[in-house]
Amino acid sequence: MKCLRYIIFICTSAIFFLPTNAQKNIKEAAVPSTSIDYHRLANIDTLINGYVSRGWVPGVVALVVKDGNIILHKGYGYSNIASKKRMETNSIFRIASQTKAIVSAAVLILYDQGKISLFDPVSKYLPGFANQTVLDHYNAADTTYTTLPVKRAVTIKDLLTHTSGIDYAIIGSEKMRAIYAKEKIPVGLGVFEPNLVDEMNKLGKLPLAFEPGKEWRYSLSIDVLGAVIEVVSKTNLEDFLRKNIFEPLNMQDTWFNLPASKANRLTTVYTEDSLQHVIPWTKDKFGVDPNYPLVKKHYFSGGAGLSSTAIDYAIFLQMIMNGGSYNGKQILSKRVVQMMLHNQLDFAFNGKNYFGLGFEIVSDKGSADEPRNEGSFDWGGFFGTTYWADPKEKMIVLFMTQLTPNSHNDLESKFEQILYSSLK
Structure with missing residues (x-):
């Protein structure tokens, strides 16, 4: 009997690391979701707008997809503070290390x-x-x-x-x-x-x-x-990604070399001065020209070079959640996706969580003191973008800004807390 209970436990635990078999395409929710408390979810607006009004963050795009339906997709604050250009849901971000999962x-x-x-x-x-x-x-x-x-x-x-x-x-x-x-x-x-x-x-x-x-x-x-x-x-890497991932998934806003026609949607990147005031990033910061997405390149960094939108990246994550397919296109085999979301290390890489083939994976220990469930997979980018997907909740989340360093980076964790408190 003890052996049987052990087998059941192992099999149940493994489920959290596997993508869902149900094929979902991301779409606007036709009716409000019965699994969301929208009154609580509205606290996200109050939270982010408060940080923007205090000058702690220039702007944010937040996107939440649950069961393939968009339940939150909003721009907050400014894409450019000086010109008062509003942050829009189709604003384009330098996603830096979020490039890694795509290249993996x-x-x-x-x-x-x-x-x-x-x-x-x-x-x-x-x-x-x-x-x-x-x-x-x-x-x-x-x-x-x-x-x-x-x-x-x-x-x-x-x-x-x-x-x-x-x-x-x-x-x-x-x-x-x-x-x-x-x-x-x-x-x-x-x-x-x-x-x-x-x-x-x-x-x-x-x-x-x-x-x-x-x-x-x-x-x-x-x-x-x-x-x-x-x-x-x-x-070259750009052509390979475009043929095998971006075009099949209709990710039209994900580029190493951002087309001139999309340049006006590229968000301004910011940093902080010694008094923690938000100021524009300049070329002398780490020697990185903030306009690099607009400069024609032939050197494509697989670890940091892409720019993208929240919705494009969500489509990529939905493909992973679907077991490698999206909108009838099989990008990866189901087995390979299982390997990506399986722990590949003999040790916890950050003291508690696992690492697969391209993603951090939340362990049982990791889920004990954070909202994300065991089996959730995630990462982020140098300039302030982050993402995670929670297979248990069938949920994908993007939280994107362009500010580094950020003295008020508790915003993302508070956003996450409110989001999970809104789930029924």
């Missing part, structure tokens, strides 16, 4: 096609990753270092799970930032002239921060996957 899905399209394996060494596609080394000793005084040979090669799966040993330029560890800066490794945000494949091969020749598979560390790994996609598909 793209490399898994190649997996579905039998063109790559998760356990392929990256050097099979990028020879710069052959004969890799790991950092041994580092001298901060002159940034010299010694290395040791790696015990095993970095694999495609290591890249997908951020366990490759690669770090990040600018926002990574001090040691690796210095090593990458010396070789001018692109951070991914902005405009870069070099060739993506060449730069990622150059990255592969630099030492790893740790042995592959031993740690989780946020990194340029998905940029490397972008280069792998270009090599395997024999096309």
Whole structure:
């Protein structure tokens, strides 16, 4: 009997990590949902408008989809404060690291096609990753270092799970930032002239921060996957995404190079001064030109380069929730989506939650003190965008602004609290 109860528990728990079989397309709700307390939901308007009126946040787009129906989709505040241009639901945002999930899905399209394996060494596609080394000793005084040979090669799966040993330029560890800066490794945000494949091969020749598979560390790994996609598909990353994801899903506002016809919908990006006042982001901030979406590029960062709208990204997430299909188009196999939403680590990457192939996944421990249910998957972007999908509630949520750093970033968590308190 104890064994039977254990089996039932395991099977029940696994359900939360699987996408729904019901195929949903996102649409405006024809009638109010009976599963929503709209009186409580209205508190979201009061909350966000209060932050806008205090000058704590320039503007927000919030989108909530439940059971395929839009129950909230609003713009609050300003897309541009100086001109008093209102934030609209179709405003376009620099989604930065939200690019990662899309590119992770793209490399898994190649997996579905039998063109790559998760356990392929990256050097099979990028020879710069052959004969890799790991950092041994580092001298901060002159940034010299010694290395040791790696015990095993970095694999495609290591890249997908951020366990490759690669770090990040600018926002990574001090040691690796210095090593990458010396070789001018692109951070991914902005405009870069070099060739993506060449730069990622150059990255592969630099030492790893740790042995592959031993740690989780946020990194340029998905940029490397972008280069792998270009090599395997024999096309550039933008064209591959457009043909295999954006066009089939009708994601018309998701771009590396934002068309001139859409430029007036691009939101202004803001930061804070020393007094925590919201001010426009300027080019000298991290050396990143805020107008990079409008500048023609040939270097497509798989980890940070896209701009998009809330509704476009919600469609991508609905495809994942549907088990890889949307509007009759099968983008990913059902099995691959299950793999994406399954824990791939032997440890909790942030102390409590899991990490799959492209997403953070809320664990039982993680769901104990936050509204999202176990099995919810999420991530966000550097400039203040965030998303999550909750399969148990059949709900997708986008909360998008363009402000970093943000001293009042509790807004998003309060929004989440009100949203879940509105569910019947």
